[in-house]
Amino acid sequence: MKEEKARLRTRIPEGGMDYKGYNIAIHEFGHNVEQTISLHDAPYYLMNGVPNTAFTEALAFIFQERDLFLLDMKNENPVTEYLKTLDILWSVYEIMGVSMVDMQMWRWMYNNPYCSAEELKNATLEISKKVWNDYFAPVFGMEDQTILAIYSHMINSPMYLPNYALGHLIHFQLEEHFKTHPLAPEVERIFALGQLTPNEWMQKAVGKSLSNEPLLTAASEAIKHLN
Numbered sequence: 001m002k003e004e005k006a007r008l009r010t011r012i013p014e015g016g017m018d019y020k021g022y023n024i025a026i027h028e029f030g031h032n033v034e035q036t037i038s039l040h041d042a043p044y045y046l047m048n049g050v051p052n053t054a055f056t057e058a059l060a061f062i063f064q065e066r067d068l069f070l071l072d073m074k075n076e077n078p079v080t081e082y083l084k085t086l087d088i089l090w091s092v093y094e095i096m097g098v099s100m101v102d103m104q105m106w107r108w109m110y111n112n113p114y115c116s117a118e119e120l121k122n123a124t125l126e127i128s129k130k131v132w133n134d135y136f137a138p139v140f141g142m143e144d145q146t147i148l149a150i151y152s153h154m155i156n157s158p159m160y161l162p163n164y165a166l167g168h169l170i171h172f173q174l175e176e177h178f179k180t181h182p183l184a185p186e187v188e189r190i191f192a193l194g195q196l197t198p199n200e201w202m203q204k205a206v207g208k209s210l211s212n213e214p215l216l217t218a219a220s221e222a223i224k225h226l227n
């Protein structure tokens, strides 16, 4: 509610704040800014918020990435930018595999609502091997890996993992937008759009639909420059 204040939580060890605590604090700061703008500035109270969790993570990533900039420590080396793009591409590749296991596991459970824990475990391992063999084995050169089934919280937070994958894509599209638009006024405008459907929000935010295209283009560009 509007009377409540957004609160920021991070870990500060006894000796004082270290980089890890600071980096997390800036991520959480992004959530606070999103919560405040999307609550107070959305056109109607019932529209308050963002379309879903992926969108709040996107703004948190935008803040988190600027943590050193806030300390006047920004690295202007262009290679850093290319490496960052490849890092994002790699994270998305990994988390999309995990997300597909999450989705397929829930699909399996809908088809097998009376399964035992043992059956669910075995089905999840089979699903994770299938996703691995389809999308990861050709790159890594080894088959039947179950690493994509590592996240146990896909059971108690259903369909949360795809939020990270989509959050990274939204983040990347917003960053592209901020290259030609001023950050602060645009954050204020975009995060006041409220709980539209995801694609409508993207259209109003950056004038484009949610897409992996900008990330793939930037990654090919990065590889060309790093070679």
Ligand SMILES: [Zn+2]
Residues within 6 Å of the ligand: 027, 031, 056, 057, 060
């Ligand atoms: Zn977060």
